[in-house]
Amino acid sequence: QVQLVESGGGLVQAGGSLRLSCVASGSIFSINAMGWYRQGTGKQREFVAQITSGGRTNYAESVKGRFTISRDNTNTVNLQMNSLKPEDTAVYYCNAVSTRYSWGQGTQVTVSS
Numbered sequence: 001q002v003q004l005v006e007s008g009g010g011l012v013q014a015g016g017s018l019r020l021s022c023v024a025s026g027s028i029f030s031i032n033a034m035g036w037y038r039q040g041t042g043k044q045r046e047f048v049a050q051i052t053s054g055g056r057t058n059y060a061e062s063v064k065g066r067f068t069i070s071r072d073n074t075n076t077v078n079l080q081m082n083s084l085k086p087e088d089t090a091v092y093y094c095n096a097v098s099t100r101y102s103w104g105q106g107t108q109v110t111v112s113s
Contacts, residue, residue: 002026002102004094009107016111017082022094022104024075030098034077035069038090038109045093049079063088084111 008020024031035050035058049069050058057069068080077094089111094104 002028002031002096002098004096004102004104006092006094006104006107009092009109011110011112012084014084014086014111014113016084017080018084018109020079020081020092020094020107020109022077022079024077024094024096024102027098028075031074031096033097034071035095035097036077036079036092037095038088038092039106040087040090043090048092050095051077081109084109086111086113 003025004022006022010018012018033050033052036048037045038048039045047060048063049067051069051071066083070078090109091106092109093106096102
């Protein structure tokens with residue numbers, strides 16, 4: 001079983017930057033990929049970015065060129081968010097794929113116009 005804890009959310013003006021981090025614990029060597037999803041108020045949760053254990057990355061079209069996902073080591077994944085827009089406002093959830101999907105508790109990102 002994998003446990004995930006996110007950090008780094010907050011309030012930022014449009015055009016600003018934030019960096020989210022997620023630390024995994026538990027059965028970390030079973031993780032095949034880690035990533036980020038987000039859910040805005042009244043919206044469905046949507047995919048943001050993912051990085052595999054081999055380092056391959058994948059991004060949602062809406063964040064390509066602005067967000068960068070990276071891994072520090074086996075159990076930490078980061079999301080560097082630049083040129084933030086008000087529509088990026090959401091709760092951001094860390095995700096890990098192993099024998100099952102695991103989720104963090106979420107961290108709020110608010111971008112003011």
